[in-house]
Amino acid sequence: MKSFAATTAALAALLPLVHGHGFVTSPQPRMPGPAMKAACGNQVEINQQSDNYGNIQGELQVAATQNDYNAAECDIWLCKGYKFDDNKDNVFSYKAGQTIDFGVDIRAPHTGVANVSVVDTASNSVIGQPLISWDVYASTATGVKPDETSFKVTLPTDLPSKCATAGNCVLQWYWYAQSIDQTYESCIDFTVGGGSASGSGSSSSGSTTSMPATAKTTTAAVQSSSASVQPLTTLATQARQGTTPTQAAGSNSGSSSSSNGAGTAASGIPTGSAQDTLEYVRAVFQYLAGN
């Protein structure tokens, strides 16, 4: 039997290596940006910029040590604090009653509950009923099921007229993994013709989403793949200094490919890291237990 560290590192190699564990991939959701940085603080924004799959409790852990975290402005339980102002070029134009295909990427199961709802962003309150919900979601016992990551929702036909204005209403995917107390959210900005009928003439200049969204998707993919290197590095470092060959490779590509490297390095390891590492190790064992 090898050392714990070596064994853990070997097991970790079997899993997708990530910090956070869930995000909507389609339609393209809100992403972090300068407006979020201004409201939630530098480090909270960097935390999500480097890992948009991360959870709200992780953000709050970072926020707790930062003076530039403004709870009221950040409104972190809405869209993880991601702001409309950073996503104005990514607003979907829907019709009342339209059916929308969702894709979600879950990188590790954590048993919880989930739903997708239309949310009034001014009050962070749900409009009507959830469009879809799960009493058991991403179960560690069964693994993630296909209909939890690929599904359709249908917009109500009676959304309030405020949803005709971009920024007022979002489609929010919400996953609370109570087994580990982690909340994940993704928000899709959209407009819909007020009240009834399809399309309401004044449909904002035709096209739904355009080039920027595609570019963002690419960026997000790149970001998450670079972010995915870090947990193993942290894990290996914390488990046993310098015992695994993977650590060297991990830290090289991790630090060189991160555009936020300077900021992160200057402030040291984010507060969330130890928690993330524990959570990650737990995920490894949950994964094994589930097999």
Ligand SMILES: *[C@@H]1O[C@H](CO)[C@@H](O)[C@H](O)[C@H]1NC(C)=O
């Ligand atoms: C979605 O699920 C969460 C967690 O159970 C719950 O707090 C929230 O009320 C749900 N949303 C709706 C609209 O039911």
Ligand SMILES: [Cu+2]
């Ligand atoms: Cu997770």
